[in-house]
Amino acid sequence: MLILGLNMFHADASAALVEDGKVVFAIAEERLNRCKHYGSFPSLAVKACLDAVGAKISDIDHVAVGQDSDANLAQKVQYAVSNPAKILNFIRLRQRKQAMRDVRALLAEALGTDSTQFRFQVHYLEHHIAHIASAYYCCPWEEAAGFSYDGSGDFVSAMMARCRGNEIEVLDRVFLPHSLGSFYTMICEFIGYAKYGDEGKVMGLAPYGSDVYGDKIREIVAINNGSFQLNLRYFKPLGSNQGMQILPDGTVRLARHFSDRMTQLFGEPRQPHTEITQRDMNLAFSMQQRFEDVFFHLLNQLYRRVLCEDLAMAGGCALNSVANGKLFDRTPFRRTWIQPAAGDEGLAIGAALHTYYSVLKQPRRHVLKDAYLGPDYSERKIESALKAAGIAYHRLEREPLLETVAEQIAEGRVVGWFQGRMEWGPRALGNRSIVAHPGLPNMKDILNARIKHREWFRPFAPSILAECQAEYFEHDHPSPFMLHVYKIRPEKRTVLCAVNHKDDTGRLQTVSREENPLYYDLIRAFRRRTGIPVVLNTSFNENEPIVCVPEEAIDCFKRTRMDVLAIGPFVASKAEN
Numbered sequence: 016m017l018i019l020g021l022n023m024f025h026a027d028a029s030a031a032l033v034e035d036g037k038v039v040f041a042i043a044e045e046r047l048n049r050c051k052h053y054g055s056f057p058s059l060a061v062k063a064c065l066d067a068v069g070a071k072i073s074d075i076d077h078v079a080v081g082q083d084s085d086a087n088l089a090q091k092v093q094y095a096v097s098n099p100a101k102i103l104n105f106i107r108l109r110q111r112k113q114a115m116r117d118v119r120a121l122l123a124e125a126l127g128t129d130s131t132q133f134r135f136q137v138h139y140l141e142h143h144i145a146h147i148a149s150a151y152y153c154c155p156w157e158e159a160a161g162f163s164y165d166g167s168g169d170f171v172s173a174m175m176a177r178c179r180g181n182e183i184e185v186l187d188r189v190f191l192p193h194s195l196g197s198f199y200t201m202i203c204e205f206i207g208y209a210k211y212g213d214e215g216k217v218m219g220l221a222p223y224g225s226d227v228y229g230d231k232i233r234e235i236v237a238i239n240n241g242s243f244q245l246n247l248r249y250f251k252p253l254g255s256n257q258g259m260q261i262l263p264d265g266t267v268r269l270a271r272h273f274s275d276r277m278t279q280l281f282g283e284p285r286q287p288h289t290e291i292t293q294r295d296m297n298l299a300f301s302m303q304q305r306f307e308d309v310f311f312h313l314l315n316q317l318y319r320r321v322l323c324e325d326l327a328m329a330g331g332c333a334l335n336s337v338a339n340g341k342l343f344d345r346t347p348f349r350r351t352w353i354q355p356a357a358g359d360e361g362l363a364i365g366a367a368l369h370t371y372y373s374v375l376k377q378p379r380r381h382v383l384k385d386a387y388l389g390p391d392y393s394e395r396k397i398e399s400a401l402k403a404a405g406i407a408y409h410r411l412e413r414e415p416l417l418e419t420v421a422e423q424i425a426e427g428r429v430v431g432w433f434q435g436r437m438e439w440g441p442r443a444l445g446n447r448s449i450v451a452h453p454g455l456p457n458m459k460d461i462l463n464a465r466i467k468h469r470e471w472f473r474p475f476a477p478s479i480l481a482e483c484q485a486e487y488f489e490h491d492h493p494s495p496f497m498l499h500v501y502k503i504r505p506e507k508r509t510v511l512c513a514v515n516h517k518d519d520t521g522r523l524q525t526v527s528r529e530e531n532p533l534y535y536d537l538i539r540a541f542r543r544r545t546g547i548p549v550v551l552n553t554s555f556n557e558n559e560p561i562v563c564v565p566e567e568a569i570d571c572f573k574r575t576r577m578d579v580l581a582i583g584p585f586v587a588s589k590a591e592n
């Protein structure tokens with residue numbers, strides 16, 4: 016049975032294919048059309064899903080969409096009635112959502128085919144149930160607490176659920192305009208990071224500040240009785256889409272979130288690309304701290320209701336890896352399974368899996384063991400791309416390839432590492448990665464100057480052999496999708512200086528041979544030379560979506576000052592090109 020999952024007309028549009036209850040392919044449209052966070056219809060992603068298994072759209076049994084415009088209608092209407100100025104905006108949104116309900120027409124147009132051959136049934140699933148489904152139906156447990164939180168989706172910003180067997184029972188929702196995601200976005204905008212998805216950058220700024228504004232920030236978000244409330248005086252009225260707009264070309268734009276009251280309290284907002292002041296760092300610090308307080312308050316409430324120590328989690332805020340890393344100390348939860356595509360691209364697999372397990376009641380059988388769900392490319396295709404680009408290269412067998420690349424990293428070179436299937440979700444996990452030595456004091460500056468051009472305050476991440484985690488980090492819960500930040504042990508901070516952040520933490524990826532044998536063996540080869548079971552891992556890109564096809568990797572290698580490219584079995588170096 017084939018189920019196509021979709022996230023469409025929403026940021027991070029994506030498609031996923033579930034075959035007999037197992038996710039076999041998933042990709043965000045941005046990786047294919049190269050438009051970051053693309054938010055219209057994922058036409059190329061749908062085609063890629065079908066091509067991956069050699070299916071036609073007429074072979075699809077069900078199509079599942081990770082949103083439902085009828086969900087929480089009573090709350091939407093109540094909100095519109097009590098805010099007459101927003102009724103027009105509300106009606107427009109409804110009309111747009113009605114228009115997109117015709118999935119058959121949209122798919123027929125995207126694939127240039129005739130909808131009379133379609134035999135699939137269409138299912139719509141509420142946004143946050145799809146988020147929770149994307150984690151729960153991929154986790155290994157028969158029972159879990161389910162949690163999702165983000166800016167907004169179907170008029171909800173957070174959901175708590177009890178997940179048991181095939182069912183996700185919703186226990187509670189936090190309705191708009193109260194939203195922890197919007198709170199974070201508002202402060203990020205105020206300190207000059209106003210683009211969709213900038214929140215992850217500002218998370219890295221927080222450790223440079225101190226809690227100067229704790230009291231004031233607590234006034235913006237109040238905690239009460241297992242939930243929270245925003246003080247709306249600090250926010251512009253945002254409407255039922257929380258200020259997020261998809262433009263006709265599919266790009267995502269955020270409306271200004273903060274009101275003039277923020278200026279009265281904190282002074283003028285920082286303009287993008289101007290100097291970051293201590294005020295901005297302190298705001299980032301207090302924002303992250305308040306975010307964590309509310310998050311743990313919600314999780315502790317959830318735990319009291321489900322009394323289960325396993326947590327399945329997704330939603331854009333679940334990418335807050337700093338908060339995730341503290342979860343074990345501040346809640347009774349002992350294990351987490353966080354969807355690697357915790358943001359809205361993950362809705363595609365959540366909706367598809369929910370259709371299989373909850374709607375069709377098929378037996379649970381699937382555990383998502385790794386995030387390598389995207390396309391891969393044959394040796395022939397890679398070689399012809401290298402030839403077309405006029406690159407000099409060598410072909411190596413597996414062992415010499417690993418030894419050569421490990422040697423280059425150990426000598427301080429920056430290596431583009433393009434192997435196997437592309438990662439699903441925002442993190443590069445060793446298949447579309449740039450890898451480097453984690454223990455060279457100038458490596459962060461080298462990477463930024465030559466390739467990444469990132470903000471000075473953003474850390475680079477370590478990939479560590481799973482069995483060495485406890486020796487290097489103060490927490491041993493695995494982090495296979497790079498979604499937890501832990502303290503680095505004091506005696507290892509110098510050894511890992513290029514990935515040791517201001518507060519002596521690292522957003523680690525634990526790598527096991529089972530999940531990624533080639534990457535695992537590369538790190539082992541590096542350890543043999545240096546004694547360090549860790550490499551620095553950053554995404555393979557330069558201010559663009561992560562590279563997907565060989566041509567994009569080769570192009571990135573050529574236009575940046577990357578030293579070495581290891582692509583499939585081929586190695587090219589700048590010295591020879």
Ligand SMILES: [Fe+2]
Pocket residue numbers: 142146165166167168330331358359
């Ligand atoms: Fe979401």
